Amino acid sequence: MTVTVKNEFIGFVGTYTKGESEGIYSFLFDADKGEIRDVKPAAQLDNPTYLTISKDNRYLYSVIKKGDYGGVAGFSIDAESGGRLDPINSQLQDGASPCHVSVNSQISNVLTANYHKGTVESYLINGESGFINPTASIVKHEGSGPNKERQEKSHLHFAGFTPDEKFVAAIDLGADNVMTYKVHDGKLTEVNRLSVKPGSGPRHIAFHPNGKYAYVMTEMSSEVIALKYNNAEGSFTELQYISTIPEDFSENNQGSAIHISSDGGFVYAGNRGHDSIAVFKVNQESGHLEMVVITSTEGEWPRDFVLDPTENFLVASNQNSGNLVLFSRDKSTGKLELLQSNVSVPDPVCVKFLHA
Numbered sequence: 001m002t003v004t005v006k007n008e009f010i011g012f013v014g015t016y017t018k019g020e021s022e023g024i025y026s027f028l029f030d031a032d033k034g035e036i037r038d039v040k041p042a043a044q045l046d047n048p049t050y051l052t053i054s055k056d057n058r059y060l061y062s063v064i065k066k067g068d069y070g071g072v073a074g075f076s077i078d079a080e081s082g083g084r085l086d087p088i089n090s091q092l093q094d095g096a097s098p099c100h101v102s103v104n105s106q107i108s109n110v111l112t113a114n115y116h117k118g119t120v121e122s123y124l125i126n127g128e129s130g131f132i133n134p135t136a137s138i139v140k141h142e143g144s145g146p147n148k149e150r151q152e153k154s155h156l157h158f159a160g161f162t163p164d165e166k167f168v169a170a171i172d173l174g175a176d177n178v179m180t181y182k183v184h185d186g187k188l189t190e191v192n193r194l195s196v197k198p199g200s201g202p203r204h205i206a207f208h209p210n211g212k213y214a215y216v217m218t219e220m221s222s223e224v225i226a227l228k229y230n231n232a233e234g235s236f237t238e239l240q241y242i243s244t245i246p247e248d249f250s251e252n253n254q255g256s257a258i259h260i261s262s263d264g265g266f267v268y269a270g271n272r273g274h275d276s277i278a279v280f281k282v283n284q285e286s287g288h289l290e291m292v293v294i295t296s297t298e299g300e301w302p303r304d305f306v307l308d309p310t311e312n313f314l315v316a317s318n319q320n321s322g323n324l325v326l327f328s329r330d331k332s333t334g335k336l337e338l339l340q341s342n343v344s345v346p347d348p349v350c351v352k353f354l355h356a
């Protein structure tokens with residue numbers, strides 16, 4: 001008897017709901033055919049921009065806006081139905097919603113970063129039910145940078161656990177800082193602060209799987225900063241700045257997301273304006289990057305992107321043109337090749353897959 005195993009994965013898309021979007025969308029990705037299909041609404045809520053999925057695929061946590069409140073919402077994932085999301089609960093605070101959310105591997109702690117408030121919020125999670133408890137800790141950053149329009153105060157853009165989960169890394173675009181915190185019972189205590197190039201606007205970070213290096217995408221200077229990471233102290237030292245756009249590109253560009261392949265071989269960095277993804281090869285000895293190629297995202301304003309669970313593909317979300325774009329990925333060269341660019345999703349921000 002021949003048993004056929006389907007090479008099919010469920011993905012979710014976070015969106016802004018200021019236009020036509022209804023909330024979070026799900027889709028199926030067929031890795032044999034190299035095709036995204038069956039895009040459909042999975043949960044109705046306002047501005048579920050950023051999403052994260054627990055390691056065991058039971059829960060999805062999303063940014064949420066509700067009237068004048070913003071916070072985090074939890075859902076249990078019904079993979080059998082192709083990705084139905086059943087609400088668990090949400091925790092809301094007065095004011096703007098966060099822009100980033102992450103969960104630790106134990107599913108005991110969710111973190112959010114709030115760009116508008118300049119805060120990092122930490123919530124304890126009940127691992128049995130996925131229930132989000134009220135905030136265990138809120139840290140307000142104080143700072144500013146030389147860019148008067150964008151850096152008048154702290155703007156937190158990312159908060160996530162380091163690979164060994166000993167520390168939390170938080171990125172402050174407004175104050176040009178990469179911060180590390182210790183977390184105990186959900187309470188955050190600062191342990192380190194790295195000041196990066198004034199005006200660069202650091203946005204997101206991706207750690208090398210070897211735990212020795214990390215890569216920060218800057219929004220305003222459109223660069224990747226390669227960092228050496230000291231995992232005993234939770235501290236960083238700068239190794240290299242490398243541009244993500246061609247030297248002769250003089251129009252507006254804002255760096256977006258950054259991700260690294262799980263073999264640590266390639267770093268991918270998003271360009272909004274140049275509308276592309278820059279591919280870098282990682283020198284595994286030194287942690288330095290070398291540009292491979294810059295590939296068009298076939299749409300406008302790639303806010304984020306993700307490697308699929310096989311890492312043979314990459315899906316980018318073009319926020320302003322409202323399309324997901326599927327590329328195949330060569331694991332030996334890191335290069336991307338366009339497969340599909342017409343997958344419509346209104347105002348997409350990020351795409352996340354269930355873990356393999």
Ligand SMILES: O=C1O[C@H](COP(=O)(O)O)[C@@H](O)[C@H](O)[C@H]1O
Nearest residue numbers: 049096097098099114115116254
């Ligand atoms: O990348 C960006 O993020 C900030 C924060 O997102 P938000 O959903 O909390 O507003 C956004 O304001 C900015 O326009 C965008 O470039």
